[in-house]
Amino acid sequence: MALVLVVDDDAAIRRLLHQTLERAGYNVIDADDARSAMTAVDHHDPDAVLLDLGLPGRDGLELVPLIARRPATALLVVSAREGTDDKVAALDLGADDYVTKPFDSEELLARLRVALRRRDTVTGRQIQVGDLSIDLADHLVRRRGTEVHLTRKEYEVLTMLAEHPGRVVTHRQLLERIWGKADPRVEYLRIVIRNLRQKIEAPDPIGSLVQNELGIGYRLKCDT
Known part of the structure; x- marks a missing residue:
């Protein structure tokens, strides 16, 4: 153990x-x-x-x-x-x-x-979180076998969250990695998150996959 x-x-x-x-x-x-x-x-x-x-x-x-x-x-x-x-x-x-x-x-x-x-989530060039599959080599995202078309920023945000399923990724970490700086205006990030949710969650009767930690950041829902 x-x-x-x-x-x-x-x-x-x-x-x-x-x-x-x-x-x-x-x-x-x-x-x-x-x-x-x-x-x-x-x-x-x-x-x-x-x-x-x-x-x-x-x-x-x-x-x-x-x-x-x-x-x-x-x-x-x-x-x-x-x-x-x-x-x-x-x-x-x-x-x-x-x-x-x-x-x-x-x-x-x-x-x-x-x-x-x-620690064991990322295997090779493939990330699997629940029914989401992210192919890092081909930049493909599928949910329940169906391809999801994302913009570059949406893909980068999802990939960063998926690398740490269940863990809070802070606004600063996301902004520094994806936009290149910790811009104090997080509106850009919120817009990307909103659009990402619309694409990977609907219709989803069991709640949000991308969860908001108020004032801190976001986490990708992971079964416990």
Whole structure:
């Protein structure tokens, strides 16, 4: 089973997460500060890290890029910080997801499953997310076997979201990669998202595939 590192200076939270994860079948190790967290990452090479931001000695945000540069490790921030700025900063630095305390254990487990699966989503030159198939070599998108005709910007946005299914991709990340800069006016992106939704979702009785994280960015819906 996957090995999960829980990093939190609150013993009660560590105990709760430890028990929740073990019941779900994960192997679990703990750390209560930044130094022991990075030692555990280096020595144990965990499959996933649940990281609190309020750590003694060093802010957890400083650890995000250090952990995120390990492509085989999924990183979920689990923090009491509710501000949009903290969420955007963590996601821009490479976190796979951001869960706010107090959290629902089942939702946390679902987000962890999505983050772990994300590592295996891209295979060769083909991306498959649900009933969407994206052929990177031929720039073709199909849904339920039917080709979907997209503009270049719509295709680029969809591809970036599909590379990280279930993960929030921030406005800044999308704008920098696709438009070449983090333009503070996100109207261009919103127009592309609106048109993309019309093409890949309708008719869709089960809800939006491209989900909006208000003030932060977008995520591509992924089964949990």
